[in-house]
Amino acid sequence: MxxxxxxxxxxxxxxxxxxxxxxxxxxxxxxxxxxxxxxxxxxxxxxxxxxxxxxxxxxxxxxxxxxxxxxxxxxxxxxxxxxxxxxxxxxxxxxxxxxxxxxxxxxxxxxVKPEVKLGDYKGLEVPVQKAEVTEEELSAELARLQERHAELVVVEEEAAANGDIAVIDFDGYVDDVPFEGGKAERHSLELGSNSFIPGFEEQVVGMSTGDFKDVEVTFPEEYHAENLAGKKAVFKVKLHEIKRKQLPALDDEFAKDVSEFETLEEYKADLKAQLESRKQDELKGLRENAVVDKAAANAEVEIPEAMINSEVENMVRDFDTRLRQQGMNMDMFLSFSGQTREDLQNQMKGDAEKRVRNNLVLEVIAKQENIEVSEEEVNEELTTMAEAYKRTPEEIRSILTANGSLGSLSEELSLRKTIDFLVSNSVEVEAVEEVPAAEDTKAE
Structure with missing residues (x-):
């Protein structure tokens, strides 16, 4: 041939x-x-x-x-x-x-895959920050943990307020005609969550147990149900019950309930260490992204539209998988968000182009620097995956081989090694904090 x-x-x-x-x-x-x-x-x-x-x-x-x-x-x-x-x-x-x-x-x-002309990729300056945890951040994390362990108690004498759970019946009408999906009984609605039509929750605030009220709202112009978009509606609402979060006290008993520590001070010290570790991981990721972005920006490459479109489809499939893990699917998401699949694809196009560009540049840098992945490194990764999925490395290898992903694993490891190479050859510079703009104090 x-x-x-x-x-x-x-x-x-x-x-x-x-x-x-x-x-x-x-x-x-x-x-x-x-x-x-x-x-x-x-x-x-x-x-x-x-x-x-x-x-x-x-x-x-x-x-x-x-x-x-x-x-x-x-x-x-x-x-x-x-x-x-x-x-x-x-x-x-x-x-x-x-x-x-x-x-x-x-x-x-x-x-075909485009040619990449590399620019500078060694000695790139990357701003770094220290992984310090402030008292404000520690307090915010403790407040979040309080919220997570809060108890819901029924409030009988007070009116509903933002943050409360209102247990309501509602029956919706447009032009005095009930519409599909506009009725429910004993629905639990967190006031202030903005999960209902704009203006609905604000009108439930102030109601008391046993109250009836006509709540008047207007559906958004971009509402997913076209027959309701922009229409005025009246919901007949009955408030059955008000539940309010009761936060636990921040004391030694709280520490014993949520951790293995005996005192709050011990728990706070451990929590601070966890936050510092988390911040270190976040800053490491930011530094990696920054050095890859700089190396890619210094390179010259003309990306075919077909590669961008292919990456967009990969991103859409990944997004659909995440939705299904949360009990949704793509059709439900598009319906709730009032978007089309084309809208979603257009939103992802910029990120897709950036991903393709970065990966192309990393591939060429790997070749330039003779960065290779050994069989031993592949086996180590298979062992790590096996531990995570409670399988044997042989089973993981068999699965990846069957679906044609074993080669992709080697490519992924090569990209990781190349990023590590770029980071180790970058120059740390102190991050410059942005000075907030002065507020305009002129009278209107």
Missing amino acids: KATWEKIEKNLGVLEVEVDAERVTAALDKAFNKVVKKANVPGFRKGKVPRPIFESRFGVESLYQDAIDILLPEAYGEAVEQTDIFPVDRPEVDIEQFAKGQSFIFKAKIT
């Missing part, structure tokens, strides 16, 4: 392939064995029609398309490997010659 590659634009070229006549004959044989099973010829059972009779009745040309479908994918794959190119989109294939006794010639217009 002969294969030649000619670039016609930056990331676009033509792959010309000629396959030997012997392989064409073999592909025609496979095509006949497939088609003859369904051929209806008087006097012969299906699958038993002799080849000469089949060709005289239907013509050898009737086998061409099936033979091309058999031969083209394998010839294309071999040609790509032979010419050492990296396609990033489906090829546009033009069949130039295919006939019995002749070679098979086709051309494929292909978008």
Whole structure:
């Protein structure tokens, strides 16, 4: 087989392939064995029609398309490997010659992975901050833990306030006509959560147990249900019960309840250490992102639209997976948010382009610096994954091999090593805190 590659634009070229006549004959044989099973010829059972009779009745040309479908994918794959190119989109294939006794010639217009011209990537200045935890941050974390361990108590004598859980019945009407989804009984609504139509929760604030009230609101213009968008509605509301969070006292008893420590001071010391560790991880991630972004910004690369679109689809699939883990799906999310799939894709496009650019630059830096992943490193990662998923490393390897992801694991490890290389070769500079703009004190 002969294969030649000619670039016609930056990331676009033509792959010309000629396959030997012997392989064409073999592909025609496979095509006949497939088609003859369904051929209806008087006097012969299906699958038993002799080849000469089949060709005289239907013509050898009737086998061409099936033979091309058999031969083209394998010839294309071999040609790509032979010419050492990296396609990033489906090829546009033009069949130039295919006939019995002749070679098979086709051309494929292909978008390939772009070339990257590296700029400076060593000695990049990266601002760093100290992983210090302030008393304000520690107090905020303790307040969050208080909220998490708060008890809900029924309030009978006071009016509903923001932060309370109001247990309500509601029945919604538009133009005095009830609408679908506008009715519920004993629904628990956290006031101030902004989970209902704008203006609804504010009008429940101040109600007392047993009160009835007509709550008047207007649906947002971009509301997901088009028949309700922009419409005025009246909800007949009955307040059954008010529940209020009762925060536990911050004392030694609290520390005993939520941790293994005997005193609040011991617990606070441990909590501060945890926050410092968490902040160190966050700052490490910020530094890694900063140095990769700088290296990518210094490089020159023209990214094909096909690579960006492919990354967008990957991001959409990942997002859908996360939604399903939370008990939702993509259709539900789009309905609730009033968006279309195209809206979501457009929102992700900027991040997708940045991801593709960064990964392309990291790949080239890895080659430039001879950064490779050993089999030992792969095995170590498999062991880590096995511990996380309560499986054996052999099982994890088998799963990744079956779904074709073992190579992706090596690529991921290579990217990590390359990022570590960039960080270790960067220069730490003190982060400059932004000075807040002076407030305008002029009278209106």
